[in-house]
Amino acid sequence: MIGRRPQYRSVDVHAHxxxxxxxxxxxxxxxTMVAVMDATGTDVxxxxxxxxxxxxxxxGNSQSLAAVDAYPDRIAAYxxxxxxxxxxRELTRLADDARFVGIKVxxxxxxxxxxxTRYAAVWKFAAETGCPVLSHSEHRSPYDSPAMFxxxxxxxxxxxxxxxxxxxxPPGVDEAIEVASRYESLLLEVCGSxxxxxxIRSMVDQIGSDRVLFGSDFPFIDQRMSLGRxxxxxxxxxxxxxxxxxxxxxxxxxxxxxxxxxxxQ
Amino acid sequence: MVTGAHPASLLPAADREAIAAHLDRFELSGAxxxxxxxxxxxxxxxxxxASAVAHDLADRGVVACWTAVPATAGELDSxxxxxxxxxxxxxxxxxxxxxxxxxxxxxxxxxxxALEANRLPLCVDAAELSWPELGxxxxxxxxxxxxxxxxxxxxxxxxxxxxxxxxxxxxxxxDFAAHQGAEWLAENDLADxxxxxxxxxxxxxxxxxxxxxxxxxxxxxxxxVGFGNASRLFRLGARx
Numbered sequence: 001m002i003g004r005r006p007q008y009r010s011v012d013v014h015a016h017x018x019x020x021x022x023x024x025x026x027x028x029x030x031x032t033m034v035a036v037m038d039a040t041g042t043d044v045x046x047x048x049x050x051x052x053x054x055x056x057x058x059x060g061n062s063q064s065l066a067a068v069d070a071y072p073d074r075i076a077a078y079x080x081x082x083x084x085x086x087x088x089r090e091l092t093r094l095a096d097d098a099r100f101v102g103i104k105v106x107x108x109x110x111x112x113x114x115x116x117t118r119y120a121a122v123w124k125f126a127a128e129t130g131c132p133v134l135s136h137s138e139h140r141s142p143y144d145s146p147a148m149f150x151x152x153x154x155x156x157x158x159x160x161x162x163x164x165x166x167x168x169x170p171p172g173v174d175e176a177i178e179v180a181s182r183y184e185s186l187l188l189e190v191c192g193s194x195x196x197x198x199x200i201r202s203m204v205d206q207i208g209s210d211r212v213l214f215g216s217d218f219p220f221i222d223q224r225m226s227l228g229r230x231x232x233x234x235x236x237x238x239x240x241x242x243x244x245x246x247x248x249x250x251x252x253x254x255x256x257x258x259x260x261x262x263x264x265q
Numbered sequence: 266m267v268t269g270a271h272p273a274s275l276l277p278a279a280d281r282e283a284i285a286a287h288l289d290r291f292e293l294s295g296a297x298x299x300x301x302x303x304x305x306x307x308x309x310x311x312x313x314x315a316s317a318v319a320h321d322l323a324d325r326g327v328v329a330c331w332t333a334v335p336a337t338a339g340e341l342d343s344x345x346x347x348x349x350x351x352x353x354x355x356x357x358x359x360x361x362x363x364x365x366x367x368x369x370x371x372x373x374x375x376x377x378x379a380l381e382a383n384r385l386p387l388c389v390d391a392a393e394l395s396w397p398e399l400g401x402x403x404x405x406x407x408x409x410x411x412x413x414x415x416x417x418x419x420x421x422x423x424x425x426x427x428x429x430x431x432x433x434x435x436x437x438x439x440d441f442a443a444h445q446g447a448e449w450l451a452e453n454d455l456a457d458x459x460x461x462x463x464x465x466x467x468x469x470x471x472x473x474x475x476x477x478x479x480x481x482x483x484x485x486x487x488x489x490v491g492f493g494n495a496s497r498l499f500r501l502g503a504r505x
Contacts, residue, residue, distance in 0.1 A: 001292045002478040004487070023419035026449035036445070040479045170275065193417065193442065196469040198275040219444035221418045224476040232471030 006041030008231065008240070011248035011257065012223065014134060014164050014189050014215025015047040017067055020054060028219040030067035034074050036223050043245070044257045045075055045218075048104040048134075052080035057090055061100075068099045073258045078104035078134055083118035091125050101255040102132045107143035109136065114144045115151045123152060126159040130254040134189070137163040139172025146176035153183035160185055160251060162213060165192040166203065173199050180207045187251065189215040190243070191226040197233030200243070209239035213247050267466035268318045269301030269311075279466035281318050287465050288325050291474055294492065295326025295501060299360045299388075301466060303332035308366055309341050316354050328357035328499065330388060335372035348379035357499045358386040358412070364393045370402060377406045386410040386435075386498055396423045403431035410435060410498050412460060415468075418442035421449070428455055435498065438473040438490075439464035447490065448481045456482070460498065461491045 018028050028050070037045060047067065052060020057080045064077035079094040081087045081103055094100045103122055107114040114135055126133050137144050146167040153161070166188040167176040173188075173195075180186040180203075188203050188211060203212045216226040230243055249257065266287070270278035277283060279301075288296065298318050302311030312331040319329035331351045336344050351359070359380055363370045380387055387402075391413050403411055413436045416424060421443050427434045428450075437460040441447070450459050461477055463470035477491055495501065 001290075002474050004478055004484070006479055023443075024421045024425075026421070026443065026445045028444065032445060035481065039481055040475075170273075193440070196274075196276055197471060198277070202275070221442045222444045222446060222476060224479055225440075225442050225472045227479075228471035228473070228475030229469045230471075231475055232469070 002231070006039070008041055008244050010040070010042045010214055010227065010244040012037070012042050012045040012216050012218070013162065013213050013248050013251075014191050015045045015218050015223075016053070016220055017047050017049040018051055018063060020050045020220065025219050030070055030075060033219060034071050036218065037074060040223055040227055042223070043074070043259050044248075046078060046101060046252070046257070047075060048078040048080045053104070053106045053109055057082040057085045061090060061093070065097070065099050076101045076252075076257050078102045080104045080106070081122050082110050083112045083116065084110060087118065087121050091121055094131070095125070095129075098255055101252050101257060102134060104134045106136045108138050108141045112143060114148050123156045123159055127156045130160075132160040132162060132251055132254070134162040134164050137165055137167050137172070137176060139167045139169045139175060146172060146179050149186055150179050150183065153179070153185050157183070157185055160187065162187045162189050164189050164215065165217075166190060166195075168192045169194050170199060173202065177203055177206045180211065184211070187211045187213055187247070189213045190230060191215045191217040191221065193221070195226065195229055197229050200229060200233045201235060204235060204239050204243070209235070209242040210247055212243045213251070214244045266296050266298045266463065267301050267304070268298050268314055269466065271301060271467060272305065274467075276466065276469065281321050284318060284327065284465065285322060285325065287463070287470060288322075288327075291470070295328070295495075297328055297330050297357055297388075297462075297495075297499060299330040299332060303360070304362055304365060308332045308334045308362070309347070316356070319355070326501065328355065328501070330358040330360050331356045332360050332362065333373060333376050334366050335368050336375070344373065344375040345379045348376065348383065348385070351385070352383060356385070357501070358388050360388040362390070362393050363398075370394050370398045374405075377402055377409055381406045381409040384408070384410070384500065386412055388412045388414060390415045391417065391420060396427065399427060399434070400430065403427070403434050407431075407433055409433055412437055412498070414462065415440040415464070416442070418444070418446075421446065428458055434458065435460060435494070437462035438476055439468055440472070441476070442472075445481070447476065451482055451486055456486050456489055457494055459490050460495045
C-alpha cells in the first residue's frame with residue numbers, strides 16, 4: 001500500500017521549467033514544481049528551462065537562474081549549451097555563476113551530434129572542473145544514440161556524463177547499459193515514457209546501483225510517473241536509495257546541491 | 266489491466282496470480298480486466314481469457330472487459346449478439362482497437378448502440394482512433410460512456426476539446442502523463458471524468474499508483490478518482 005505521504009526523499013536530476021510549444025503544460029512554473037516536490041518528497045530538482053533547450057539558451061538559462069533565486073534550497077540549475085548559440089559565452093557564464101551546478105546538452109533537439117567539434121568546449125570545461133553534464137540520449141538518434149557516448153567517454157574519461165532517458169526505448173536502454181558497462185564515467189538516468197521498473201532493475205543489475213539516477217523530465221511529464229517506477233521497482237532498499245538520491249548527492253560535488261538531506265534519511 | 270503476456274516487454278505477464286498479487290500489494294478493491302490476446306492475437310477468442318480471470322477473482326471485485334471488432338463472416342456474426350453474450354457473462358465494459366485491428370471505427374455503430382442501450386462503457390486507447398472519430402462516436406451516442414486510455418503527455422489541447430464538448434467522455438490514469446494533469450482536471454471541475462487505472466500488463470503500475478497517491482488532489486477527490494467514478498461508470502455495486 002502506498003499512503004498519501006511519500007516515504008522516500010529524492011533528488012530529481014532531470015527537469016525543465018516553463019511552457020513548450022508542441023503541447024500544453026498546465027502550470028509549468030517553479031512555484032508549482034516546488035509544490036509537487038513537497039508532495040513527492042523531492043528535496044532538490046536540477047532543471048534546465050524549456051526556453052533554453054527549445055529556442056534561446058541564454059534567455060532560458062536566465063529563467064533557470066530566476067527559479068534558483070526564488071527557491072535556492074530546492075532548485076538548482078543546469079546551464080544549457082546550444083552548440084549553435086555561442087557555447088563559449090554560456091560556458092563563461094557558467095564558470096562565473098555558482099548557481100549553475102551542471103551543463104545540459106540536447107543534441108537531438110539542436111540537431112548536432114554529441115561527438116561533434118562544437119561540443120568540444122563543453123567536454124573540455126567539464127573535464128577541467130568536474131562539472132557533470134546531462135545529455136539527452138535517444139535510441140537510433142543520429143545525434144545522441146547511446147553508443148555515440150563511447151566516443152565522448154574515450155576522449156574525456158574523467159568527465160561524468162548522465163545519459164538522460166538512458167536511450168528512452170527498451171532497446172535504447174539495453175544499448176545504454178552496454179556502453180555504460182564499459183565506461184565508468186557514464187551514468188544512466190531513468191525518465192522516459194517507455195521506462196519500467198524491470199528496465200531500471202536491468203540497469204542496476206548490470207552497471208550497479210551507484211550509477212543510476214532518478215530524473216523525471218517534469219514538467220514535460222508528471223514527476224510522479226518516473227518516481228512511481230523507481231518506488232515500486234524490484235530493487236533492494238539500498239539500491240532504491242542510491243537511485244533516488246544518494247548518487248545525485250555524490251555526483252554533484254563540483255557545486256554541491258542545496259541541502260544535506262536525501263542520503264542518510 | 267490486461268491479462269496475458271506482452272510480446273515485446275520486460276513487464277511480467279499479468280496472469281491471474283499476478284493480478285491477485287497486484288490487488289493485494291496495493292490494496293485495490295477491484296479491477297477491470299481485458300485480454301492481451303484480444304488485442305494482439307485473437308480479438309473475439311481472447312475474450313474468454315478476460316472472463317476466466319474475472320470469474321476466478323470475482324470475489325475480489327474483478328470484472329471483465331471484452332473486445333469487439335466489426336461483424337465479419339467467419340469471425341463475428343453480430344455485434345449486438347456479442348453484447349448480449351457479454352451481458353450474460355457479467356462483462357462490465359468493452360474495448361476496441363481500430364488501429365491495431367485494421368478497421369474504421371465507423372463500422373461499429375451497432376456496437377455503440379448496444380452498449381449505449383445497456384449502459385456499458387466503451388474503452389479505447391487514444392492511439393487507436395483519431396480525435397474526430399472519437400468526437401463522432403461521442404456525439405452520436407451521448408449516453409455512451411467513453412473512457413480514453415494511454416493519453417500520454419502531449420494531448421491536453423485535444424483532450425480539453427473532447428471533454429468540453431462531450432460530457433460522456435472520460436479519461437483514465439494509464440499513462441495519463443501530463444504534468445499536473447489530474448490537478449488541472451480537478452481545477453476545471455472535471456475530476457468526475459478521471460478514473461484510476463494502472464494498466465498492469467502494459468504499463469508499470471507504479472506510475473498510476475504514485476501519481477494518484479502523491480497528487481495534489483484532496484482526499485475526497487482522490488477517493489472519487491480512485492473508486493467513486495469507476496464504481497458509478499461500471500456500476501460495480503449493481504453487479505453480483
